[in-house]
Amino acid sequence: MRLCAWYLYGEKHRGYALNPVANFHLQNGSVMWRINWMGDTSPRGITASCGMMVNYRYFLEDTASNSAAYLGTKHIKASEQVLSLVSQFQQNSKL
Secondary structure (H helix, E strand, O other): OOOHHHHHHOOOOEEEEOHHHHHHHHHHOOOEEEOOOOOOOOOOHHHHOOEEEEEEHHHHHHHHEHHHHHHHOOOOOHHHHHHHHHHHHHOOOOO
C-alpha cells in the first residue's frame, strides 16, 4: 500500500504523475482519495496492480483550482489516507 501510494503520488514524469490514469484524473481536478487493498480481484486487476485500486474523488467546487494547481505547479491534491501512506513509505524506504 505504501509503495503504491508512492508510485501514484511521488513518481513523476516531467513533474507530473507517472501513472497515466492518475495523470488523467489529476489534470481534471480530482483528489487522490483512497487506495483500496484487493479492490480489483479480477484476473486483470491482480496482474496489472496486484489487486489494488485507487479512488479519485471530484469535489465540483474545487476541480478548477485543483486542476490549475496540478497543471501549473504540479501539486497533487491527496487525502490524509494517501498522504499518510506516502509519509510511511518515505520514512521506511531505502530508495
